[in-house]
Amino acid sequence: MNQLNPFHLTFLKTSLVLLVGSTLPLQAAMPSVTAIKTNVLATSVGDIVDEIRPKRRGKGSRGEICVFAPIKLVDFDAKSEETQETLKIWTARPLFLWQGGTPKQIELFVEGSNEVLWNPKIPEGASGILYDGEPLQPGQTYEWRLTAPFPIKQPAFQIMEAQQRDRISAELTQLQEQLQGASEETIALERANYFAKQELWADALQELYSVSNPSPALTTAIKQIQSQNFCAEDEINNSAS
Secondary structure (H helix, E strand, C coil): CCEECHHHHHHHHHHHHHEEECCCCHHHCCCCCCCCCCCCCCCEHHHHHHHHCCCCCCCCCCCCCEEEECCCCEECCCCHHHHCCCEEECCCCCEEEEECCCCCEEEEEECCCCCEEECCECCCCCCEEECCCCCCCCCCEEEEEEECCCEEEEEEEEECCHHHHHHHHHHHHHHHHHCCCCCHHHHHHHHHHHHHHCCCHHHHHHHHHCCCCCCHHHHHHHHHHHHCCCCCCCCCCCECC
């Protein structure tokens, strides 16, 4: 599992909150929806970048694959029971992101099953791939691995339970209603900020990468995210048996 030291994790969270506002128009500053406790509007791209940027380490491991979504990011001082919790995400079609290495294939399984649920080939040079199969099921845990060139098992993740997922969906709908007429990027940034405030980092990142024609500011921000090293220096990826 990826681990971040306290500064590393704090810097990561600060980046994701900063990223949104610098690209949003002033008219986006409007009251938050009633169901959302915090004001999620009119943040900046810079805010979000600072929220997700980890502390850069001096020497990276060449050829090593560092997965940073969907994965649970914890600090070294976290309680052991917290680090053992499975990552929960909202989206039923997750985005898989990594750094370094050249994986050729990704495989997704229902937890405890040997039957491959999804196994597309990864385009050469890609640093991520979007799940495009049937929607994953609320409450279900999934295991996955990357082949580069040998299968490397990655930490499992779970689609959050239907009740929690439905609540978030309803709040996102209210947010969308407030943003009627806004650009695709503005909506994606506000959704990213919403997820960031709930520490749903994989969902927040997915929103940032979802914009079809990102502005120069967002393009630069994504490049900044990709340039960071999200993996702990002593992390070791174990080959799947």
